[in-house]
Amino acid sequence: MKFISTRGNDTATGAEAIVRGIASDGGLFVPEYFPQVTAEELAQMLPMSYAERAATILHKYLGEYDFEGLKAACEKAYAQFEGGDAAPLVKIDSSLYMLELFHGPTCAFKDLALTLLPYLLRKGCDIAGIEKDVLILVATSGDTGKAALEGFKDAPGVKIMVFYPNDGVSKMQKLQMATQEGNNVAVVAVKSNFDDCQSAVKAIFTSEACKEELFEKGYLLSSANSINFGRLAPQIAYYFSAYLDLVSSGQIEAGEKVNFAVPTGNFGNILAAYYAKRMGLPVGKLVCASNKNNILTDFMRTGVYDRRREFYKTMSPSMDILISSNLERLLFELSDRNPVRIKLRMDKLKEDGVYEIYDEERAALSELFYADFCGEDETVETIYEFFEEYQYPMDTHTACAMYAAANYTEKTKDKDTPMVVVSTASPYKFPQDVMYALTGNDIKDSFKAIKHLNLTTAMKPPKSLAKLRDKPVRFHTVADKDKLYAEVVRFADEK
Ligand SMILES: *Cc1c(COP(=O)(O)O)cnc(C)c1O
Numbered sequence: 001m002k003f004i005s006t007r008g009n010d011t012a013t014g015a016e017a018i019v020r021g022i023a024s025d026g027g028l029f030v031p032e033y034f035p036q037v038t039a040e041e042l043a044q045m046l047p048m049s050y051a052e053r054a055a056t057i058l059h060k061y062l063g064e065y066d067f068e069g070l071k072a073a074c075e076k077a078y079a080q081f082e083g084g085d086a087a088p089l090v091k092i093d094s095s096l097y098m099l100e101l102f103h104g105p106t107c108a109f110k111d112l113a114l115t116l117l118p119y120l121l122r123k124g125c126d127i128a129g130i131e132k133d134v135l136i137l138v139a140t141s142g143d144t145g146k147a148a149l150e151g152f153k154d155a156p157g158v159k160i161m162v163f164y165p166n167d168g169v170s171k172m173q174k175l176q177m178a179t180q181e182g183n184n185v186a187v188v189a190v191k192s193n194f195d196d197c198q199s200a201v202k203a204i205f206t207s208e209a210c211k212e213e214l215f216e217k218g219y220l221l222s223s224a225n226s227i228n229f230g231r232l233a234p235q236i237a238y239y240f241s242a243y244l245d246l247v248s249s250g251q252i253e254a255g256e257k258v259n260f261a262v263p264t265g266n267f268g269n270i271l272a273a274y275y276a277k278r279m280g281l282p283v284g285k286l287v288c289a290s291n292k293n294n295i296l297t298d299f300m301r302t303g304v305y306d307r308r309r310e311f312y313k314t315m316s317p318s319m320d321i322l323i324s325s326n327l328e329r330l331l332f333e334l335s336d337r338n339p340v341r342i343k344l345r346m347d348k349l350k351e352d353g354v355y356e357i358y359d360e361e362r363a364a365l366s367e368l369f370y371a372d373f374c375g376e377d378e379t380v381e382t383i384y385e386f387f388e389e390y391q392y393p394m395d396t397h398t399a400c401a402m403y404a405a406a407n408y409t410e411k412t413k414d415k416d417t418p419m420v421v422v423s424t425a426s427p428y429k430f431p432q433d434v435m436y437a438l439t440g441n442d443i444k445d446s447f448k449a450i451k452h453l454n455l456t457t458a459m460k461p462p463k464s465l466a467k468l469r470d471k472p473v474r475f476h477t478v479a480d481k482d483k484l485y486a487e488v489v490r491f492a493d494e495k
Pocket of ligand 1: 144226266
């Protein structure tokens with residue numbers, strides 16, 4: 001399959017799209033068409049393991065990768081998940097389910113893609129005949145950075161550098177990154193917010209001068225951010241798998257519709273749900289949940305995307321984003337794949353901070369999505385109330401999705417369509433906030449909070465977080481937002 005840029009001036013094979021990360025015209029690579037999964041194929045996927053289901057979906061987009069290789073890579077990636085299932089579906093109530101995506105090495109859903117991306121990238125280089133080393137730059141609001149570092153540490157022929165907002169991630173997230181092991185990794189704190197980190201990294205990617213200088217030093221630039229199609233594709237698989245689990249456990253009949261509620265930041269996770277729907281999965285409504293940074297809620301309700309607003313730091317930091325990059329891919333579909341229109345809007349967003357879509361696009365948008373947001377107080381209340389009722393502890397991001405899902409059900413009185421809430425992080429990743437929500441206690445020390453959370457909920461803490469306590473901090477660099485390229489060059493020159 002061929003991939004095309006949302007801005008109209010670049011094409012690539014699947015392997016090239018993954019290796020390059022972003023199109024040369026600044027757009028994002030999208031598949032030329034949506035491969036279909038028929039009802040028969042769905043039925044054939046029922047008895048498969050998670051890894052095999054994932055490989056089946058991936059192969060539809062990445063035909064140049066051989067299926068057996070993909071399957072082996074998926075098996076290896078998903079064997080790292082605690083409990084033996086990478087994406088277990090947990091029944092909470094008669095038509096309410098949690099899709100738990102936090103059992104991987106870094107306890108957030110990013111692991112589903114980033115445990116596999118190193119294979120997709122290395123193999124992609126082989127297929128595309130690229131012999132250079134790859135230098136991966138990542139801007140992170142917290143969870144991507146750690147998952148990418150873990151995925152790529154000590155991978156041959158790869159170096160990875162991660163930028164995170166110095167005051168914009170949780171203590172646990174910071175510690176996870178600053179203690180990262182591996183000989184090919186670097187971590188830099190940036191004196192700014194996530195949007196600036198992301199813009200700075202994107203600017204390096206689209207600068208011919210930067211690319212050339214690094215190329216001469218022996219590196220090809222690539223991205224592990226969710227703008228990379230190699231991040232998106234593995235995420236499509238868990239929507240299929242959740243659906244198949246509902247069918248095989250007799251909760252629904254094949255063909256029945258299912259709603260999904262997704263805590264959303266950069267729009268990667270929920271976009272994967274939309275792609276699954278376009279591939280033929282019977283998906284009903286997609287509930288797009290934001291936190292206090294509710295730019296997407298406003299956009300879906302009014303058709304105006306306006307980033308000229310205050311940026312809030314919340315207890316769900318991985319959703320503290322004003323520029324949702326992957327929305328560009330959805331806009332492309334809503335516009336009937338009109339790259340000229342997309343380029344105009346993205347230029348307008350950059351220059352004026354605002355753009356508006358047409359009425360018919362907005363109508364299509366509200367057909368597909370229900371948008372809502374969850375403030376800080378509501379996040380705390382949702383965690384508390386849900387635990388009181390179901391004894392199920394959830395993290396601050398998941399709580400936003402649960403809140404929006406409850407509002408959707410309340411408003412539409414649609415109590416019969418199954419609702420799957422996508423749980424994107426372990427509550428142990430944000431132990432202080434979750435403990436505060438459950439007990440009102442403000443615990444200063446993260447590890448103490450983990451211990452108390454364990455006593456309060458009886459849920460087992462993930463091994464990887466408990467081990468952090470004894471690891472030495474390796475990275476101390478704090479940089480200005482306009483000095484990031486200098487850090488990249490310094491890292492490229494390191495032996
Ligand atoms: C990254 C992240 C999100 C947001 O996902 P997007 O794909 O950026 O929309 C939500 N929750 C958690 C825990 C995350 O790490």
